[in-house]
Amino acid sequence: MKIISDELCTGYSRPGHPERPARISLTQQRLRTQTELPITWAEPGPVEEATLLHAHAPEHLARLNVPEDFDSDTPFHAGIADYARTSVGAALEALRSAREGELVFSLMRPPGHHATRRTAMGFCYLNNIAIAALEALATGVKRVAVYDFDVHHGNGTEDILLNRAGAAFFSVHQSPCYPGTGLGNVGNNCFNFPTRPNTPREEHRAVLTRALDQLKKFKPELLAVSAGFDAYAHDPLAQGTLEVEDFYWLGKSIRALSLPVFSLLEGGYSRDLPELILAYLKGLDGK
Ligand SMILES: [Zn+2]
Numbered sequence: 001m002k003i004i005s006d007e008l009c010t011g012y013s014r015p016g017h018p019e020r021p022a023r024i025s026l027t028q029q030r031l032r033t034q035t036e037l038p039i040t041w042a043e044p045g046p047v048e049e050a051t052l053l054h055a056h057a058p059e060h061l062a063r064l065n066v067p068e069d070f071d072s073d074t075p076f077h078a079g080i081a082d083y084a085r086t087s088v089g090a091a092l093e094a095l096r097s098a099r100e101g102e103l104v105f106s107l108m109r110p111p112g113h114h115a116t117r118r119t120a121m122g123f124c125y126l127n128n129i130a131i132a133a134l135e136a137l138a139t140g141v142k143r144v145a146v147y148d149f150d151v152h153h154g155n156g157t158e159d160i161l162l163n164r165a166g167a168a169f170f171s172v173h174q175s176p177c178y179p180g181t182g183l184g185n186v187g188n189n190c191f192n193f194p195t196r197p198n199t200p201r202e203e204h205r206a207v208l209t210r211a212l213d214q215l216k217k218f219k220p221e222l223l224a225v226s227a228g229f230d231a232y233a234h235d236p237l238a239q240g241t242l243e244v245e246d247f248y249w250l251g252k253s254i255r256a257l258s259l260p261v262f263s264l265l266e267g268g269y270s271r272d273l274p275e276l277i278l279a280y281l282k283g284l285d286g287k
Pocket of ligand 1: 150266
């Protein structure tokens, strides 16, 4: 299992904000000290401006340098444009690795799935997964699917991939919940699977399976996963019910598709995040 991460992505924070550096540093520590899963570490790759512009408006890229908060969830931080770009660089490196047949996970912040073509929101500044999916399409992949199991709807990914030929988006998320979108399917390629707060975990798993079954029908060559761990029963931000073994099951279910796949960290705010990620990686690895 290849983990793409760096030491610098913990360099920004706002006191009391749930999207905090310890999410990454504690997971790095956990993965380094465990012995069950063989891991290799890699650094984020370079990012071309043109690659970002496949997904984002030029005005949005310029706005990331303006020192004003985007909204109350999404503060401006000194250097946030560079942090966000590095997180994109990790997604692109994950894409490359997946295309070479490697198992790979990007352990970075900021996350990306709420960032729309024109707006930073929901702790997200640039949409890592949409940028990587569009880069795949621009470089020879014919059909790419994005599977998003974060408890929040990936509204930004939907906004960017909507009706894009060759791309399809499948999101399982709580509703009602932030950001309030994803109540039904949109366009010809965005498939939403809302679940009620406190949906029993067996039922939630059945919905996750239904979304994967629909994804299979799209017959993707490549799968990109927005891996959010906030549908966990003890996550402070939503009312999910999944347990650690459900994230292992998710990894195994994704492995069973036998597709080149890369996963990017989205949400997950409980102190058990390192265990949840490790369980998912073990499932992906077929342990
Ligand atoms: Zn989330």
